[in-house]
């Protein structure tokens with residue numbers, strides 16, 4: 376067993392783009408190839424790092440490949456945004472040799488299996504940005520060896536694993552199911568939540584061939600307790616898109632019901648809690664200031680984008696995604712209305728946003744509605760601030776830098792927007808005479824809050 380620890384550095388040192396690939400000779404002699412590592416994880420972000428840790432604590436020899444030197448240093452320094460239990464496991468895996476970090480893509484050839492966990496964002500026009508995934512897959516294909524299992528876990532369009540792995544591998548005369556094994560199994564992790572251990576969440580897997588699916592099943596079972604087979608790459612890719620589109624549509628519906636309840640002077644939480652007493656046919660989704668993170672605001676657009684090519688309409692999903700995209704503007708409109716009712720306007724008002732991460736207990740700002748809310752308020756002349764100890768400084772879309780307010784009383788807000796409720800945050804400073812819009816809908820905590 377390999378006992379290599381610490382970071383292995385690529386000779387080219389820091390690089391921001393995928394490095395040019397090295398072709399590794401293919402073992403065509405039918406021998407069982409020798410591998411230094413059982414699994415290589417490509418991309419050590421919110422998904423890849425916990426996945427690498429899960430494999431390592433299961434006793435698997437893991438190679439973590441990360442393109443960003445800064446991210447590697449953050450991981451080594453114990454500063455990665457992880458649950459406390461995962462931070463301890465990471466330290467154990469790194470010191471015990473179960474996890475080796477590298478930025479050298481050529482080392483992928485030393486792993487029996489390669490798991491791709493790189494981002495699949497959308498651009499400003501809500502068009503899928505596949506550049507990172509394409510670069511990562513090209514790198515994986517170029518370093519591929521016979522006998523490896525390659526698994527894509529990034530959320531993506533239906534047909535992507537075939538386009539980016541199976542076909543390019545065939546061009547290298549590595550046929551899926553014969554020379555090499557290719558599968559798709561989307562990650563279902565919920566970063567920042569201690570409610571579910573990664574190993575307890577069932578994995579859905581589809582292979583390019585039945586043999587590929589069997590190999591992927593073995594790979595997943597190294598740490599996951601349950602694996603559900605769907606028989607094809609496309610069905611596995613579509614399953615992930617359904618899961619997150621389902622959430623997006625239901626969040627849009629919850630927001631709409633919140634607005635309806637507000638107009639009828641009803642408490643949306645009372646209504647949702649009551650509906651949730653039904654033991655079947657209802658699942659509670661809560662309203663909020665919008666959605667953020669790397670999944671719900673992005674994933675349904677991968678489906679919508681691909682449907683446009685075949686001229687297939689998905690009006691329900693289109694409307695839900697449009698409503699979700701508009702939600703932060705709704706918050707700003709509400710701030711304007713509430714201040715107008717008080718005889719003031721947005722211009723010159725001091726507005727403090729409390730909690731700016733896209734969800735509680737993570738230091739993740741990606742696609743957070745708070746960013747758009749702060750930028751819009753500023754555009755309309757408000758003086759804005761935020762309170763969130765996860766972020767010392769943030770940059771708004773217009774380049775304006777904001778600093779965490781730390782002492783809210785010194786900011787002296789005219790209006791407070793409760794945006795994200797991190798656990799353990801002291802909110803005692805909010806007095807009952809302060810104007811609060813509670814976009815978290817947690818009216819028990821802020822009884823004086825006005826509806827969103």
Ligand SMILES: NC(=O)c1ccc[n+]([C@@H]2O[C@H](COP(=O)([O-])OP(=O)(O)OC[C@H]3O[C@@H](n4cnc5c(N)ncnc54)[C@H](O)[C@@H]3O)[C@@H](O)[C@H]2O)c1
Pocket residue numbers: 393417418419420421422423440441442443446492493494495507510511514528529530531561562563564565566668669670
């Ligand atoms: N974050 C979530 O909650 C979540 C949950 C389930 C699924 N997903 C999906 O998982 C995928 C990864 O998301 P994430 O949140 O972990 O992204 P992330 O941005 O947190 O991490 C991705 C990492 O990959 C690295 N990277 C990019 N290209 C690379 C390359 N060629 N080689 C090595 N490293 C490379 C980046 O530097 C980054 O550190 C996405 O498709 C996302 O939709 C995310």
